[in-house]
Amino acid sequence: MTESISSRISLTKELSIPPIGLGTYALRGSTLTKVLSYALKIGYRLIDTASFYGNEKEIGDVIRESEINRDEIIITSKVWNTEQGYESTLEAFERSRKKLQVDYIDLYLIHWPVPVKRKDTWKALEHLYDEGLCRAIGVSNYYIPHLNEILENAGIIPFVNQVEFNPFLNLTELLIFCKNNNILLEAYSPLTNGYMLHHEGLKKLAEKYHKTTAQLMLRWCIQTGVVPIPKSQRLDRIEENASVFDFSIDIEDMQTMNSWNQNLHTDWDPSDVH
Numbered sequence: 001m002t003e004s005i006s007s008r009i010s011l012t013k014e015l016s017i018p019p020i021g022l023g024t025y026a027l028r029g030s031t032l033t034k035v036l037s038y039a040l041k042i043g044y045r046l047i048d049t050a051s052f053y054g055n056e057k058e059i060g061d062v063i064r065e066s067e068i069n070r071d072e073i074i075i076t077s078k079v080w081n082t083e084q085g086y087e088s089t090l091e092a093f094e095r096s097r098k099k100l101q102v103d104y105i106d107l108y109l110i111h112w113p114v115p116v117k118r119k120d121t122w123k124a125l126e127h128l129y130d131e132g133l134c135r136a137i138g139v140s141n142y143y144i145p146h147l148n149e150i151l152e153n154a155g156i157i158p159f160v161n162q163v164e165f166n167p168f169l170n171l172t173e174l175l176i177f178c179k180n181n182n183i184l185l186e187a188y189s190p191l192t193n194g195y196m197l198h199h200e201g202l203k204k205l206a207e208k209y210h211k212t213t214a215q216l217m218l219r220w221c222i223q224t225g226v227v228p229i230p231k232s233q234r235l236d237r238i239e240e241n242a243s244v245f246d247f248s249i250d251i252e253d254m255q256t257m258n259s260w261n262q263n264l265h266t267d268w269d270p271s272d273v274h
């Protein structure tokens with residue numbers, strides 16, 4: 001069983017990441033500063049952003065002003081769709097790196113598998129990794145056909161694939177494929193963006209474990225072998241979302257939760273991207 005927010009999952013020979021991270025989509029200004037400072041204070045060390053979120057500069061400010069060693073914080077950023085292509089990805093990376101005010105970005109991802117361009121984008125990420133400017137590289141919103149394309153053509157296999165994943169979008173086939181290829185799956189929108197927090201079955205299980213429905217969904221992710229990156233603008237919820245290491249969901253209840261899959265996408269469905 002994963003023990004705590006301080007536990008680490010090995011990603012590369014040099015880099016290990018925590019079993020849970022902090023999403024930052026739509027967090028800006030003083031709310032972002034307050035949330036991120038608090039999250040770092042209570043032990044979050046994996047921070048998820050993207051050039052598309054427009055908050056890299058503010059995240060860089062908070063990290064710089066924190067008293068935590070740079071090498072303890074794992075910053076993820078992503079190259080956005082309009083930035084894709086070989087040269088433009090290298091330029092986008094440099095913009096992100098400068099805004100974040102860091103020498104290297106720990107984990108750099110292709111945000112979406114943009115047709116045609118994604119192949120050159122991946123070559124740019126391989127170059128950044130070879131140059132030591134990223135500690136790990138990966139993809140996001142890649143389904144099996146997109147991953148097969150990389151496996152067939154690429155020199156480096158992605159270390160991470162970040163996809164929408166939760167009990168109501170339980171991508172078992174993709175998870176098995178990733179496990180077989182040593183690709184760690186990160187779960188975005190692990191709380192279904194809030195849509196299923198009042199699901200009756202989930203409420204019953206939450207009562208049984210004396211936990212909240214959000215905690216049940218996050219714990220389900222961890223026990224399923226994926227790394228959730230929940231987002232909240234509220235400090236009490238930041239703390240609640242990290243408090244998922246003092247209980248474990250038993251096998252029968254995991255199976256019940258596994259049966260809730262309904263292919264619920266709250267973001268675009270990557271199956272439509274060819």
Ligand SMILES: NC(=O)c1ccc[n+]([C@@H]2O[C@H](COP(=O)([O-])OP(=O)(O)OC[C@H]3O[C@@H](n4cnc5c(N)ncnc54)[C@H](OP(=O)(O)O)[C@@H]3O)[C@@H](O)[C@H]2O)c1
Pocket residue numbers: 022023024025026048049111140141162163187188189190191192193194197212214215229230231232233234237238240241267
């Ligand atoms: N790679 C991609 O394409 C992609 C796409 C989407 C998201 N992401 C990343 O994944 C992160 C998380 O996904 P997400 O933000 O879409 O969805 P999420 O984390 O599943 O859900 C966030 C929503 O749940 C609410 N919430 C959070 N904790 C809660 C709790 N304990 N109890 C009740 N409600 C709670 C939040 O409201 P409050 O803020 O008001 O608490 C917010 O409305 C993003 O922030 C982003 O970093 C990546």
